Amino acid sequence: MNNLQQAIDSFLQHCRYEKNLSEKTIYFYNLDLIQFKSFVFNNSYPDVIQEINKHHLKHYLREISGWKIKTVKRKIASLKAMFNYLEFEDIISVNPIRRIRISLKEAICLPKALNKEEVKAILNEAYNSISYVPKSKYAYLEKIRNATVVELLFSTGARVSEIANLKLADLDRKSGSLMLRGKGNKERVIQICNAGALALIEIYICLFEDKIIASGGYLLINRFENKLSDQSIRNMVNAISVKAKISKKVTPHTFRHSFATLLLENDVDIKYIQAMLGHSSIVTTQIYTQVNQEKQKQILTDKHPRMDFSLAVA
Template identity: 65%
Template sequence: MLPEDKNKYGYLEALRNIVVIELLFSTGARVSEIANLRRSALDLQSGTVTIHGKGGKQRMIQLCNPDALFTLDTYCTLFAGRIAANGGYLLVNRLGNKLSDQSIRILVGNLAEMAKIGKKVTPHVLRHTFATLLLENDVDIKYIQSLLGHSSIMTTQIYTQVNLEKQKKILAEKHPRMRFAMAMQ
């Protein structure tokens, strides 16, 4: 892409949309937490995002993916003026206004449709996917609780139900005892 093309709104909008998806999926944050994220909450040198959650609680989340960090850095550079003019809110629309929760929900839904995913995708689905994938990769549920900003472990345990369904399917199909049972019939 030519340097002058990077200031065209189509490119800027696409970049912003990638940043929205990256932040939702990489942090597991709630849609309201992403909508209210300020530029000052993002430390690209250390790769951290400070999320201001429910009840005024703060949590810091590490962004480890180099592509995500590069995209965020590019976005922050190209949108610096708009971000500064908008009270420091990170995510802005073409008019320079802060993206609302509803704008982000619509954006995510539209991107899912364009990608022909075939299922309804919402910011909460990305949050749920974040938690479920961590759980499936043996991350301790207490750590997931902390990342999601849940006060109670009971809230986080909702994600274990999905994991139990997957576990049942795996055991029904792969456990050696299942082959033994069929051999006896």
């Protein structure tokens, strides 16, 4: 193995067949590494993997420095992962990316969450829309499915890709427990506890069971008996939110933020929220402690010991 393309191909095969990484992760690895390969070609740098050095990498980092920090971090992570693999396999003797010090600080963007009234308005719209359509029409089935999607998003706090990839076998219909597969194919189980949500899911399954089987077992499907795409779910959530007259932009991830924020406001331990969201680090979850300033004001008004002292200037 000498050239860069061979190194990329070998690394991606390792990711797919040995590490069993998700197709989404492999897609972005491939995207980032092919972009790096184009940079190497356009600058007439050596295509021999053993000859790529830290100066080539530093030039590449300067080239992409104007991109969003999150994107730059991902591209660096892709390069690190490949060069670490090549070093481990003794394909290269010197890992060029180890010799580069990188410091990127990303501005903290606080997630936008819905309050309880906004969540209720969206759920009301999803449920009420069912009654507007005759049961004999396919649109009735779609309305049932759409409401089921909203219930799943808010009940579980799952990522849109986790919801889209659900299979019927992932749901224990007796207990209400749901198996989610997150980043890196990490599995976690979350319980759906609301009786109304469970009843709707059961109605949906009964109506769609034949189509679910025809789709290969995917839980959420379209009229062509294929699984719903991430984008279809985004469009669906946006349409329902607009009809519910929610002024802010609502995405599936908004429900994830709302799930975490509202649980935190109800004094749920952040470690439990971390586990339910599938965060590998508590640091990721801690951003939700900064979200709701009104809750902070309420806590300090009700709980701060200074409120026990009736002192004032005469």
